[in-house]
Amino acid sequence: MIKRRNLLLGAALAPFVGCASSTPTARVVVIGGGFGGATAARTLKRLDPNVDVVLVEPKQNYYACPFSNLVLAGERPLVAQSFSYSVLVKEGISWIPSRALDIDPVSKQVTLENQLMSYDRLILSPGISLNYSALPGYTEQAASVLPHAWQAGPQTQLLREQLFKMKNGGLVVISVPETPYRCPPGPYERASLIAGYLKKEKPRSKVLLLDAKDRFSKQSLFESAWQQELNGYIEWQGRSEGAVVTRVNAERSELYTDFDVVRGDVVNVIPPQKAGQIALTTGIADRSGWCPVNALTFESTIAADVHVIGDAAILNAMPKSAFSANAQGKLCAVQVVRSLKGLPPITTTMANTCYSLVHTDYGISVAGVYRPDGERWLSVTGAGGVSPAEASAVVRRREARYAEDWFKAITSEAFL
Amino acid sequence: MVLAMTCTGCHARSNESLPKLDTRSSDELYQTLLAYKQDVRAGTVMNRLAKGYTEEELKLIADELGQ
Numbered sequence: 407m408i409k410r411r412n413l414l415l416g417a418a419l420a421p422f423v424g425c426a427s428s429t430p431t432a433r434v435v436v437i438g439g440g441f442g443g444a445t446a447a448r449t450l451k452r453l454d455p456n457v458d459v460v461l462v463e464p465k466q467n468y469y470a471c472p473f474s475n476l477v478l479a480g481e482r483p484l485v486a487q488s489f490s491y492s493v494l495v496k497e498g499i500s501w502i503p504s505r506a507l508d509i510d511p512v513s514k515q516v517t518l519e520n521q522l523m524s525y526d527r528l529i530l531s532p533g534i535s536l537n538y539s540a541l542p543g544y545t546e547q548a549a550s551v552l553p554h555a556w557q558a559g560p561q562t563q564l565l566r567e568q569l570f571k572m573k574n575g576g577l578v579v580i581s582v583p584e585t586p587y588r589c590p591p592g593p594y595e596r597a598s599l600i601a602g603y604l605k606k607e608k609p610r611s612k613v614l615l616l617d618a619k620d621r622f623s624k625q626s627l628f629e630s631a632w633q634q635e636l637n638g639y640i641e642w643q644g645r646s647e648g649a650v651v652t653r654v655n656a657e658r659s660e661l662y663t664d665f666d667v668v669r670g671d672v673v674n675v676i677p678p679q680k681a682g683q684i685a686l687t688t689g690i691a692d693r694s695g696w697c698p699v700n701a702l703t704f705e706s707t708i709a710a711d712v713h714v715i716g717d718a719a720i721l722n723a724m725p726k727s728a729f730s731a732n733a734q735g736k737l738c739a740v741q742v743v744r745s746l747k748g749l750p751p752i753t754t755t756m757a758n759t760c761y762s763l764v765h766t767d768y769g770i771s772v773a774g775v776y777r778p779d780g781e782r783w784l785s786v787t788g789a790g791g792v793s794p795a796e797a798s799a800v801v802r803r804r805e806a807r808y809a810e811d812w813f814k815a816i817t818s819e820a821f822l
Numbered sequence: 823m824v825l826a827m828t829c830t831g832c833h834a835r836s837n838e839s840l841p842k843l844d845t846r847s848s849d850e851l852y853q854t855l856l857a858y859k860q861d862v863r864a865g866t867v868m869n870r871l872a873k874g875y876t877e878e879e880l881k882l883i884a885d886e887l888g889q
Contacts (some may be wrong), residue, residue: 431857754824804866816832
């Protein structure tokens with residue numbers, strides 16, 4: 407596939423590709439090595455080997471969020487979620503394992519832990535930060551007792567251990583924030599997979615979802631699957647039922663809603679979110695906590711020559727998903743290379759495909775197609791949507807297998 | 823070209839269940855994409871995705887990805 411993809415990009419962008427020379431023509435710094443940043447860095451290097459591509463990412467290994475709910479259910483080892491940057495380094499990308507502390511868009515410099523680095527273009531793909539201040543009682547320390555597991559890795563491991571240690575007859579509570587947040591259908595896939603584990607291993611237990619919304623992604627599909635496959639194991643309460651979690655007491659494993667105090671044996675707090683910290687520190691995020699960008703080029707409307715992709719960016723109809731970030735990473739790389747060559751941005755159509763698993767043989771999907779209309783990405787009407795409400799077990803199983811291939815394809819584009 | 827870059831987010835040579843695209847001719851790919859767009863062929867996400875692209879866009883994608 408890599409060979410083919412090289413050909414694909416080479417053929418499409420042949421005019422840009424020269425032989426790599428010893429003097430780089432420009433430097434592009436990419437901050438954040440997730441699905442958006444890693445994909446953008448690799449695409450840049452393929453499009454123009456003469457560009458000095460620097461990836462700034464402090465973590466030695468990236469833990470992918472898609473499929474991490476399977477880890478919680480004991481259906482997948484955490485190590486299967488882990489990806490290193492060794493392939494990117496082999497491809498000629500300079501990986502600097504450092505945090506980015508500051509950005510000066512005027513002098514076009516990034517402050518790293520041990521150095522200042524100048525850039526011609528900056529791509530910011532910092533993902534999310536947890537908005538602790540929006541949920542009283544929930545802090546970084548509280549998250550070590552009541553995990554969020556919304557950034558995969560040690561948090562995933564912690565929640566998994568808590569679920570495994572929980573007694574039969576226990577209550578698992580998941581609190582879900584108002585939109586926008588990373589991976590709209592994620593909490594419901596999580597509830598499904600945890601409930602499947604409980605049904606098998608601890609059948610007197612159940613999952614309670616306390617949701618700050620009244621509607622959610624793939625709702626009717628999830629609800630009918632819960633009734634068919636996990637009857638009695640999942641209870642969902644929405645905003646209208648007073649289920650908005652307004653305060654957390656980590657010591658007592660308690661969640662406070664408007665009318666009630668709910669104590670869980672395992673409590674998973676998915677807190678409100680904002681753009682990654684560097685976007686907040688530098689003011690590249692606006693008052694909403696997310697980063698406004700020009701739709702076509704992803705260039706920040708706040709800082710020139712800084713492009714923002716992935717969960718952190720405001721991209722309207724495009725959801726905050728790994729697939730969106732990956733697609734944006736590729737398009738952003740094209741636009742940045744064009745801009746370095748003095749060429750105007752090109753317009754295009756983008757798509758998103760997300761799978762959720764109800765269990766390992768039951769997949770459901772949502773798809774969308776998007777076009778830029780001035781400053782916004784809009785959904786193309788008449789396209790996209792979710793899996794059919796009525797479908798045979800064969801179709802659900804097929805979508806589960808497609809989900810596995812989806813994971814393999816997207817992780818190999820970003821990391822392998 | 824840029825349009826087809828989205829497709830490789832799912833379709834890879836390592837796929838076991840999803841079809842590999844680069845073993846097909848451009849014409850076969852185009853006919854398949856059109857059949858999805860017009861609901862002549864039943865798939866899963868592909869019907870929903872193909873409807874969002876114009877016939878010209880589907881042709882460009884098929885030319886790019888096919889043999």
